[in-house]
Amino acid sequence: MLEKEGVYDLTKQSALILTLECIGTFLLTVLYQSCTELLDPLAFALGVLCITVMSVKSTGAHYNPAITVVFLCKAKQRVSSRWLGIGYIIFQFAGALFGAMFYLLMHNNSVGVEVNDPKHWP
Numbered sequence: 080m081l082e083k084e085g086v087y088d089l090t091k092q093s094a095l096i097l098t099l100e101c102i103g104t105f106l107l108t109v110l111y112q113s114c115t116e117l118l119d120p121l122a123f124a125l126g127v128l129c130i131t132v133m134s135v136k137s138t139g140a141h142y143n144p145a146i147t148v149v150f151l152c153k154a155k156q157r158v159s160s161r162w163l164g165i166g167y168i169i170f171q172f173a174g175a176l177f178g179a180m181f182y183l184l185m186h187n188n189s190v191g192v193e194v195n196d197p198k199h200w201p
Contacts, residue, residue: 093163093166095137096137096138096163097163097166097167097170098170099133099134099137099138100134100138100141100142100167100170100171100174101170101171101173101174101177102174103130103133103134103138103140103142103174104142104170104171104173104174104175104178105174105175105177105178105181106126106130106178107126107127107130107142107174107175107178108174108175108177108178108179108182109178109181109182110123110126110127110130111123112178112179112182112186113182114126130142138167141167141171142171143171144167144168144171144172147164147167147168147171148164148168150164151164151165
């Protein structure tokens with residue numbers, strides 16, 4: 080019974096970590112796109128600082144699959160942390176995709192794509 084509770088707690092904690100990583104990558108993507116449009120590097124740096132402080136203790140605040148791969152390649156990693164690292168990469172890509180889609184939906188006129196225009200539908 081104790082082993083099942085330990086696995087449940089590990090799964091619950093991993094889900095929370097992966098969700099925070101996805102949200103952080105989402106926010107980073109939207110922030111980057113917004114600050115690129117405004118040409119304000121100071122706002123981007125302060126935004127990255129806030130996002131990093133938000134989850135550095137719980138997730139490590141990787142927000143970039145390249146950084147996650149470097150941590151995966153370290154010699155003293157356990158098998159479970161390798162699977163968690165693969166989850167990190169999947170959730171980072173998902174967060175970036177959702178962030179880009181959110182930005183495009185919020186700023187559809189500035190990029191020249193009409194979302195409700197039938198000629199852009201597949």
